[in-house]
Amino acid sequence: MSTVQIPNYTTDPFFGLEDKWIETAEGELTHYHELGEGTPILFLHGSGTGVSAAANWWLNLPQIAEQARCIAIDSIGYGQTVVAEGTAYGIRAWVDHAVRTLDALGIEKTWLVGNSLGGWLAFQMVLDYPERVLGIVSMGTGGAKQTAALKAHANPVLTEEGIKNTLSMFVVDKSLITDELVKVRYEAAKNDYASDRLMDVVGARDRDRFEFPLDFEKMKGIQVPVLLIHGVQDVVIPVSRSWDILNTVPFADAHIFSQCGHWSQVEKAGEFNTVIKDYLSACGVE
Numbered sequence: 001m002s003t004v005q006i007p008n009y010t011t012d013p014f015f016g017l018e019d020k021w022i023e024t025a026e027g028e029l030t031h032y033h034e035l036g037e038g039t040p041i042l043f044l045h046g047s048g049t050g051v052s053a054a055a056n057w058w059l060n061l062p063q064i065a066e067q068a069r070c071i072a073i074d075s076i077g078y079g080q081t082v083v084a085e086g087t088a089y090g091i092r093a094w095v096d097h098a099v100r101t102l103d104a105l106g107i108e109k110t111w112l113v114g115n116s117l118g119g120w121l122a123f124q125m126v127l128d129y130p131e132r133v134l135g136i137v138s139m140g141t142g143g144a145k146q147t148a149a150l151k152a153h154a155n156p157v158l159t160e161e162g163i164k165n166t167l168s169m170f171v172v173d174k175s176l177i178t179d180e181l182v183k184v185r186y187e188a189a190k191n192d193y194a195s196d197r198l199m200d201v202v203g204a205r206d207r208d209r210f211e212f213p214l215d216f217e218k219m220k221g222i223q224v225p226v227l228l229i230h231g232v233q234d235v236v237i238p239v240s241r242s243w244d245i246l247n248t249v250p251f252a253d254a255h256i257f258s259q260c261g262h263w264s265q266v267e268k269a270g271e272f273n274t275v276i277k278d279y280l281s282a283c284g285v286e
Contacts, residue, residue, distance in 0.1 A: 028076070044113070050189030112126070113276070140237040233260060
């Protein structure tokens with residue numbers, strides 16, 4: 001493998017997470033955060049402006065790491081992961097990148113926790129690599145038909161105002177979208193790694209929504225435990241999406257939060273962490 005230069009980058013102290021990097025392919029350096037020990041859990045973030053592992057999971061990793069080994073990656077095309085020249089984006093490419101990261105870390109089997117696009121990836125991963133997945137927790141699972149909020153999400157505006165508007169769609173309690181949060185998301189998005197390829201990444205996601213949606217017929221064969229989490233007021237992915245999956249995946253349970261939008265892991269962070277830790281305990285992850 002070639003030696004790829006580690007970017008001169010430090011995650012904003014706002015998120016309180018240390019930066020780690022690992023070479024996952026020729027010319028590819030994956031940026032991630034790791035906390036805790038024990039059973040591995042791979043965290044897969046959603047899509048959007050200024051998104052990254054840190055900006056998605058900062059309120060969850062420290063608590064869930066009390067129980068398991070938490071690894072949160074920046075998917076290729078997002079955050080600070082250095083992408084090899086000629087890399088194509090899409091659902092399969094993002095899944096394969098997650099598997100390459102597991103390989104590089106020497107992890108054979110893992111739990112997956114994903115929100116939105118990350119939940120879509122988690123389900124695609126268990127379909128493509130069933131031997132690598134111990135179980136799934138998915139919030140506001142992506143890959144559904146386009147809603148008006150998703151359409152707006154497909155034309156991201158790279159300004160502080162644009163980011164504030166996007167994040168405000170994610171929550172019921174708008175006071176969560178503080179100026180400080182907007183500012184760190186904006187700085188992350190502005191960073192050349194994030195913004196140069198924003199439209200490529202968004203385009204790939206929206207193409208695959210039509211060309212490569214989740215195959216519900218195949219999902220009937222998923223044999224691992226699945227927990228679906230959804231906010232009643234999710235306008236990005238309607239809560240009916242979880243109902244559809246519940247009626248398809250044989251071992252799926254669900255937890256629905258009231259007064260909660262698309263960003264359950266932030267909007268209901270305390271309860272969310274408890275729900276996940278209890279579920280993992282019930283599945284034998286101590």
